[in-house]
Amino acid sequence: MRFSTALLASAAALTVSAQNGYKGFNYGANFMDGTPKTVNDFEYEFNAAKQLPGTNGDWTSARLYTMIQHGSTNTVIEAIQAAINTKTSLLLGLWASVPSEQFANEIAALKAAIAQYGTAFTDLVVGISVGSEDLYRITPTGIENKSGVGASPDQLIDYIRQTRSAIEGTTLAGAPVGHVDTWTAYVNGSNNGVISELDFLGMDAYPYFQTTMANSIENANETFYDAYDVTVAASQGKPVWVTETGWPVSGEQQNQAVASPENARTFWAETTCSLLKANINLFFYTLQDAQMGTPSPSFGIKPAGDLQQVQPLWDLSCPASAKPSSRTIPLSDPPPAPTTTGTTPISSITSTSTSIGPQLPVPTSLDEVFQIPQLLIPIDHSRPDTPLGSQFIGQLSPTYSTLVNFQFPASFAGKLCTFIFYMPPIANGWWSPYQLKSPGGLSVSRMLRPATVSTTPNNLGATQPIGAVYPLTLGQGHVVGSLPCDGGGQTVGFQISALAGLDFSWYQSVQPPVGLFVRANG
Ligand SMILES: *[C@@H]1O[C@H](CO)[C@@H](O)[C@H](O)[C@H]1NC(C)=O
Numbered sequence: 011m012r013f014s015t016a017l018l019a020s021a022a023a024l025t026v027s028a029q030n031g032y033k034g035f036n037y038g039a040n041f042m043d044g045t046p047k048t049v050n051d052f053e054y055e056f057n058a059a060k061q062l063p064g065t066n067g068d069w070t071s072a073r074l075y076t077m078i079q080h081g082s083t084n085t086v087i088e089a090i091q092a093a094i095n096t097k098t099s100l101l102l103g104l105w106a107s108v109p110s111e112q113f114a115n116e117i118a119a120l121k122a123a124i125a126q127y128g129t130a131f132t133d134l135v136v137g138i139s140v141g142s143e144d145l146y147r148i149t150p151t152g153i154e155n156k157s158g159v160g161a162s163p164d165q166l167i168d169y170i171r172q173t174r175s176a177i178e179g180t181t182l183a184g185a186p187v188g189h190v191d192t193w194t195a196y197v198n199g200s201n202n203g204v205i206s207e208l209d210f211l212g213m214d215a216y217p218y219f220q221t222t223m224a225n226s227i228e229n230a231n232e233t234f235y236d237a238y239d240v241t242v243a244a245s246q247g248k249p250v251w252v253t254e255t256g257w258p259v260s261g262e263q264q265n266q267a268v269a270s271p272e273n274a275r276t277f278w279a280e281t282t283c284s285l286l287k288a289n290i291n292l293f294f295y296t297l298q299d300a301q302m303g304t305p306s307p308s309f310g311i312k313p314a315g316d317l318q319q320v321q322p323l324w325d326l327s328c329p330a331s332a333k334p335s336s337r338t339i340p341l342s343d344p345p346p347a348p349t350t351t352g353t354t355p356i357s358s359i360t361s362t363s364t365s366i367g368p369q370l371p372v373p374t375s376l377d378e379v380f381q382i383p384q385l386l387i388p389i390d391h392s393r394p395d396t397p398l399g400s401q402f403i404g405q406l407s408p409t410y411s412t413l414v415n416f417q418f419p420a421s422f423a424g425k426l427c428t429f430i431f432y433m434p435p436i437a438n439g440w441w442s443p444y445q446l447k448s449p450g451g452l453s454v455s456r457m458l459r460p461a462t463v464s465t466t467p468n469n470l471g472a473t474q475p476i477g478a479v480y481p482l483t484l485g486q487g488h489v490v491g492s493l494p495c496d497g498g499g500q501t502v503g504f505q506i507s508a509l510a511g512l513d514f515s516w517y518q519s520v521q522p523p524v525g526l527f528v529r530a531n532g
């Protein structure tokens with residue numbers, strides 16, 4: 011099969027897939043004072059969600075964190091009966107940051123629910139999440155934040171497999187089994203084995219908490235979608251559901267992020283509304299998180315009190331101008347799974363932030379590395395119809411991306427093409443081949459047709475993600491990802507985009523290697 015034919019085939023197959031536009035909230039098993047929620051409490055909440063002023067009554071999904079009724083050993087959580095009574099669809103959760111004897115209780119409750127309620131229950135289930143932020147809690151940031159006990163990738167893989175066998179042969183067989191974690195967990199290559207086990211990735215992302223970045227409400231939409239994009243790039247082609255996001259109405263300022271109902275409204279109008287338009291499964295955080303106490307920060311749409319009577323703290327209507335997210339392309343024919351070599355340890359990275367992708371030393375010669383790009387074209391997304399033409403300097407920033415074409419030789423046929431971005435060495439002297447105004451990461455996508463001198467943001471066409479790297483470190487080669495080179499002998503275009511606030515320009519060179527290169531292995 012020729013590469014170009016494969017690309018045309020997937021272009022024709024572009025459709026929205028595996029996202030049904032479920033809209034819901036996250037529901038804990040107990041109130042803040044530790045009282046377990048009963049069937050009446052859950053029903054009250056599920057009904058309140060459907061009656062939210064400013065919505066169409068279509069917030070009819072609920073995400074749970076556990077199958078177990080709070081305070082019991084393995085009694086089925088009463089939310090199941092409440093969901094049946096109110097026709098609320100369910101993203102089930104099994105709490106996984108526990109030893110296997112305790113996880114057995116989650117499995118027992120899941121099986122008991124199937125046996126007790128049958129299809130009245132199982133028809134409502136849209137997915138099952140094994141775990142919630144377990145991988146985040148074992149990271150240095152999670153530990154520093156005293157986030158509690160987590161679970162290792164191996165433990166999660168075991169629990170995911172146990173869950174799959176528990177539903178085998180039942181009316182719940184075939185329900186998508188996934189996991190929920192922070193976006194930073196998915197872009198950490200050490201967790202790739204977990205992703206391989208999943209039918210979907212549930213992503214939690216809160217720009218408010220991203221205190222190492224410029225995280226004011228003005229940047230929140232961009233920050234959120236940066237997280238979403240890197241998660242999609244790491245997802246091995248699987249659907250990414252947004253399982254938690256939101257902006258607090260009250261609480262402390264976090265770096266530049268101010269908690270207020272006005273800012274929660276802005277986040278809703280920009281981010282929530284664009285997710286809804288794009289039909290991405292969304293479990294917002296949250297309907298009301300101040301019951302029997304007020305947490306700080308507080309994310310509730312409804313203040314403490316009567317869920318049915320009290321007006322939302324902000325306007326929930328979506329602006330007519332809200333556009334669907336155009337940053338990622340759901341593919342019914344998923345692109346080849348991005349792979350990384352996984353052999354270079356990332357432990358050498360001293361930054362406390364999560365890193366994506368192995369790093370390599372920069373070679374002194376390019377013997378094994380295939381050519382520099384044939385054509386390099388920066389494009390400015392704030393001037394969507396203006397071609398900037400062929401240049402030697404690549405530019406990446408919140409408004410600039412850079413397109414490059416490679417000519418794959420015939421010898422690439424049947425091999426695996428690995429993409430490496432070589433960062434320039436730290437400048438020492440009057441001349442430097444780069445300008446780094448603001449640190450960050452980058453992502454690389456394959457274009458469905460190569461760039462030309464007249465390519466602009468508006469005529470660039472669709473792209474498929476290959477991978478992402480974060481953070482970019484000077485003097486290092488970063489492995490972005492790999493894909494089959496296919497036939498060889500063709501010209502292929504790639505788009506390099508900035509992530510997480512990167513503002514960087516570089517002089518594409520060979521000696522030393524600076525910029526994007528591709529190498530064929532095997
Ligand atoms: C990456 O993931 C591994 C395994 O889950 C974890 O031990 C490690 O702390 C994570 N690294 C960072 C920087 O978060």
Ligand SMILES: *[C@@H]1O[C@H](CO)[C@@H](O)[C@H](O)[C@H]1NC(C)=O
Pocket residue numbers: 151154155219220221222264
């Ligand atoms: C976790 O700790 C980091 C580093 O101290 C901080 O920037 C971040 O805001 C904390 N996150 C949460 C959720 O508290």
Ligand SMILES: *[C@@H]1O[C@H](CO)[C@@H](O)[C@H](O)[C@H]1NC(C)=O
Pocket residue numbers: 231232235279280281284332333334335336337
């Ligand atoms: C938020 O970002 C998404 C993805 O880039 C975009 O589609 C949407 O229009 C943005 N919303 C606003 C109000 O800028």
